[in-house]
Amino acid sequence: xxxxxxxxxxxxxxxxxxxxxxxxxxxxxxxxxxxxxxxxxxxxxxxxxxxxxxxxxxxxxxxxxxxxxxxxxx
Numbered sequence: 001x002x003x004x005x006x007x008x009x010x011x012x013x014x015x016x017x018x019x020x021x022x023x024x025x026x027x028x029x030x031x032x033x034x035x036x037x038x039x040x041x042x043x044x045x046x047x048x049x050x051x052x053x054x055x056x057x058x059x060x061x062x063x064x065x066x067x068x069x070x071x072x073x074x
Contacts, residue, residue: 006037006054011047024055033058 009020017031024030035042037054044051 005057007057009053009055011049011051011053013047013049015047016045020053020055025058 017034018028020034021031022028024034033056034053037056041047041051041053
């Protein structure tokens with residue numbers, strides 16, 4: 001996937017890549033996309049306060065067929 005743009009996010013104590021992916025994409029498995037956008041922090045497991053990260057925005061991202069109906073917005 002190629003992001004169309006990014007948003008800047010300032011971490012809070014305890015944030016993790018998978019938590020950010022769940023919030024941004026409703027899918028923890030997208031954490032790798034956030035890590036790719038922030039390679040300097042790839043080795044961080046749990047963030048401190050005030051780390052500036054780029055969260056990729058993907059336009060027209062297809063939802064997998066296996067996604068539960070309540071997570072599709074249906």
